[in-house]
Amino acid sequence: MSDINDDPPGFALSCIHTTGELPMSEQTYLDALSRLKALGAHAGVSGDVIDLLRHPHALLTASLPVRMDDGSTRYFTGYRCRYNDILGPTKGGVRFHPNVNSGEVQALALWMTIKCAVVGIPFGGAKGGVTVDPKSLSRMELERLTRAYMRAMVDFIGPDTDIPAPDVYTNARIMGWMQDEYETIRRGKWPAVVTGKPIALGGSEGREEATGRGAFLCIEALRRQHQREAKDIRVAVQGFGNAGYNVARLLQHAGYRIVALSDSHGGIYSEAGFDIHSVWQDKQQSRELHGVYCDGSVCHSVEHEKITNEQLLALDVDLLIPAAMENVITDNNVISIRAPWIVEVANGPITSSAEATLERRGTLIVPDVLANAGGVLVSYFEWVQNRAGYPWTLEQVNTRLQERIENAFQAIWDRHIHEERSLRNAAYTIALLRIEEALVIHGSKGYFQEK
Numbered sequence: 001m002s003d004i005n006d007d008p009p010g011f012a013l014s015c016i017h018t019t020g021e022l023p024m025s026e027q028t029y030l031d032a033l034s035r036l037k038a039l040g041a042h043a044g045v046s047g048d049v050i051d052l053l054r055h056p057h058a059l060l061t062a063s064l065p066v067r068m069d070d071g072s073t074r075y076f077t078g079y080r081c082r083y084n085d086i087l088g089p090t091k092g093g094v095r096f097h098p099n100v101n102s103g104e105v106q107a108l109a110l111w112m113t114i115k116c117a118v119v120g121i122p123f124g125g126a127k128g129g130v131t132v133d134p135k136s137l138s139r140m141e142l143e144r145l146t147r148a149y150m151r152a153m154v155d156f157i158g159p160d161t162d163i164p165a166p167d168v169y170t171n172a173r174i175m176g177w178m179q180d181e182y183e184t185i186r187r188g189k190w191p192a193v194v195t196g197k198p199i200a201l202g203g204s205e206g207r208e209e210a211t212g213r214g215a216f217l218c219i220e221a222l223r224r225q226h227q228r229e230a231k232d233i234r235v236a237v238q239g240f241g242n243a244g245y246n247v248a249r250l251l252q253h254a255g256y257r258i259v260a261l262s263d264s265h266g267g268i269y270s271e272a273g274f275d276i277h278s279v280w281q282d283k284q285q286s287r288e289l290h291g292v293y294c295d296g297s298v299c300h301s302v303e304h305e306k307i308t309n310e311q312l313l314a315l316d317v318d319l320l321i322p323a324a325m326e327n328v329i330t331d332n333n334v335i336s337i338r339a340p341w342i343v344e345v346a347n348g349p350i351t352s353s354a355e356a357t358l359e360r361r362g363t364l365i366v367p368d369v370l371a372n373a374g375g376v377l378v379s380y381f382e383w384v385q386n387r388a389g390y391p392w393t394l395e396q397v398n399t400r401l402q403e404r405i406e407n408a409f410q411a412i413w414d415r416h417i418h419e420e421r422s423l424r425n426a427a428y429t430i431a432l433l434r435i436e437e438a439l440v441i442h443g444s445k446g447y448f449q450e451k
Contacts, residue, residue, distance in 0.1 A: 214374015
């Protein structure tokens, strides 16, 4: 599709409504754009770069008919946004969640564009999703929905165009279904069309824990910069899904004390700390969060308090890790935040106005575009392995991930210290300068006006 004016029916450019009461998703996207503009001004990049990133390349919205187990047909809305591909094919997850909508997808795709540039991989940003409560579907209905999504998106994605990956409430099995549906339609084998798929289908070692491991490496780098001992750092993790579990598990193994955990239903707190593997093991069986210690398959309750997500965010801990959804720290609750360090494992968990309040108070925030970049890095590694037809060992994957994360952290930290910028400001500066370099090579206003 070389001409945007020749797009087929159903292929829509995004638009932003600026009148009336905006839904949270649109506010999130506008907040992301506002933050981009402000950080771009600090970065000193040309207006051409900001204009480029204010206009998503394309947003596809599709109606997905799904045959339910009772014989009826239900229609779900699916989205895929290819935000910007100046650095390479677009890359981003697909989430299945009741709150998925166009504004959220565009905001997430913009952040992914920045994230890929921060860690220096040849991808642009994308995001997708389906508005659905996946917990209400049977396994066969979930498979039909997944395949319907891929059928709707098949001409919009591809190994050289746009590569989906898992996100909220999607996993390796769902990626495997997407790959299989794409290959059935295309009549060939295309393992690089998605990442985060099962290892047996061409997935990468280390992908399942990659987001959590990347965040862990950032926290370790932060700890070393402050010359603190792991055993002296108390941690609260808001969001005990795959990323939250893995970062908590790795932190506990390194000696940190995980004193609080939460999921969508509430949280648990114990000043003595939790055994993360035990809590996770019990949750897989009970589907609830309990303070337990497990010996094999037998789990015993340990002393703890039940708390809400809001209470967890307000705990007096050394490190707060929001690892669930966007917009959990806002103007409404920022006054209660006491942790001196926040590491954003979720995408966009802090609104820009709340962040300004935290920065004035001296809170150090490791931004999402670095802290959760482990997922897209190992997705990139998986794509490389698929293209080469040569799998790597877990040690090779983790070594390369550590090198990339630590190099990116150090570059951001150096700007943070020497230029007195926030870590987010430093990260965006690095990303925007890389995007500007590519834009200038294509031809900018300054080039065409040069005499």
